Amino acid sequence: MQQLSVVLGEYPHGxxxxxxxxxxxxxxxxxxxVRPVIAAYRRMIRALEFDVCELAPVSYLMARQEGVPLTxxxxxxxxxxxxxxxxCAAGSGIRVPRDLEGRRVGVxxxxxxxxxxxxxxxxxxxxxxxxxxxxxxxDDDHIEGRTPPNVERVADGRSLGALLRAGDIDAAFTGxxxxxxxxxxxxxxxxxxxxxxxxxxxxxxxxPETAAPEDEAPYPLFAEAETLGADWYLRTGIYPLHSLIAxxxxxxxxxxxxxxxxYTAFAAAKRAHLAADPAWTALxxxxxxxxxxxxxxxxxxxxxxxxSLRAIVRHSRDQGLLDPGFPTDPGALFAxxxxxxx
Numbered sequence: 350m351q352q353l354s355v356v357l358g359e360y361p362h363g364x365x366x367x368x369x370x371x372x373x374x375x376x377x378x379x380x381x382x383v384r385p386v387i388a389a390y391r392r393m394i395r396a397l398e399f400d401v402c403e404l405a406p407v408s409y410l411m412a413r414q415e416g417v418p419l420t421x422x423x424x425x426x427x428x429x430x431x432x433x434x435x436x437c438a439a440g441s442g443i444r445v446p447r448d449l450e451g452r453r454v455g456v457x458x459x460x461x462x463x464x465x466x467x468x469x470x471x472x473x474x475x476x477x478x479x480x481x482x483x484x485x486x487x488d489d490d491h492i493e494g495r496t497p498p499n500v501e502r503v504a505d506g507r508s509l510g511a512l513l514r515a516g517d518i519d520a521a522f523t524g525x526x527x528x529x530x531x532x533x534x535x536x537x538x539x540x541x542x543x544x545x546x547x548x549x550x551x552x553x554x555x556x557p558e559t560a561a562p563e564d565e566a567p568y569p570l571f572a573e574a575e576t577l578g579a580d581w582y583l584r585t586g587i588y589p590l591h592s593l594i595a596x597x598x599x600x601x602x603x604x605x606x607x608x609x610x611x612y613t614a615f616a617a618a619k620r621a622h623l624a625a626d627p628a629w630t631a632l633x634x635x636x637x638x639x640x641x642x643x644x645x646x647x648x649x650x651x652x653x654x655x656x657s658l659r660a661i662v663r664h665s666r667d668q669g670l671l672d673p674g675f676p677t678d679p680g681a682l683f684a685x686x687x688x689x690x691x
Contacts (some may be wrong), residue, residue: 350375350377351376351377352377352378352400353377353378353400353401353600354379354399354400355367355378355379355380355381356382356389356393356402356403357380357402357403357426358427360426361622361631361632362426362619362622363615364618364622365617365618365621366615366617366618367380369518370621371462371614371621372614373611373614374608374610374613376607381399384408385447385525385534386674387405388533388534388535389402390402390404390408390491391491393419394417394419394491394492397417397418397419399597401428401595401597401611402594402595402685403592403593404419404421404512404592404593404595405461405491406462406591406593406661407460407661407670408462408492409421410661410662410665410670410675410682411490411492411495411671412595413682415672418598418599419597419598420494420550420595420598420601420608420683421594421595421596422594422611422612422615423593423650423683424594424611424616424649424684425591425592425593425647425654426592426594427590428589428590428635428638428646428647429589430575430579430589430641431466431467431470431578431589432470432573432578433571433574433578434463434522434523434524435520435521435523435570435571436513436520436521436522436523436567436570437520437568437569438519438567439516441516441519441520443520443525443570443667444670445472445475446476446570447477449477449482449519449570450481450482451481451482452483452519452520453482453485453501453518454482454484454519454520454522455486455487455508455512455513455519455520455521455522456484456485456486456509456521457486457499457522457526457527457530458488458489458490459475459484459493459496459500460491460492460495460670461525462589462661463522463524463525463591464484464526464670465664465665466661468612468668469660469663469664469667469668470581477508479668481499482499483499484501484510485500485501485502485503485521486503487502487503489533489535495669495670497668503505508528508532509521509527509528509531510527510528510529510531513567514567528567534566570634575641576606578641579641579642582642585656586656586657587656587660588654588657589657589661590654590657590661594615596608596609596611596684605685608683608685608686609686609687612686615691616649618689629651635647648691649688649690650690650691651679651680653690654679655679655688659679662675662677662679662682663677
């Protein structure tokens, strides 16, 4: 029986596959832990270090364009809405999305999927010219060489959270895409004392004693983010995907049935989780998103995800990360296989 090294984030709906409760026919799974899992993305893209690895969708699309021998299956373990991901500096005077034009906005790296989704929303929904924004980054893209001229690298070592609080950038993304971490992915990468105050203030969570007074704290660009995200989904059918599963292409060349077998196992692992936790109590965010969408919060398959797949390709092309001729047909993005909606 062949062994497959597999790297996933911490998802309860993937655990049964990693634990061996749900088998992949003909294979033995070797779980590899990388925390944060984002650190594995670069290792997979640049060194093909694992057999199977969760990847950010934009990173996968860019790697595919560059000829990196990786091929995905349509398993999307993580989804989220994005209207709540932009916070504005106190005193910035930003009140509506178009106020971002001519400003400096912090994001971990230009190609992070959160950034691509938010720029797409700002452009499509609010008429923002994202090329008139200076994007300030403090980490590298997984695939280099596609950075547009309106991207600026932090030069003095400060985090995006510190820059936001000082007013040296006008707005920034929250969480792993911005002020919720500092520098490149590593074990202690998540929110530090330096960044927590700004994240807490923008998210509405309880702030630590060091949090800035309310009139000095960052504030959200969209006050009704959850409502706006649900409305956008209901109008467009786009439900932003944040991960997919990529395999080293040589494994598929050796066994063309592997994509179907792996997809089947991921679908069975999700069913096993739902049988034990139908209300998604292990991931309250997914329970909330299930209410927003009125459907499965993590749908697998190509057909059910077609609007989202077409949107992420279009946004990536519009933002200069993919060539104009990159295929838009969602089916062309994945290994041949049997992928019923699951």
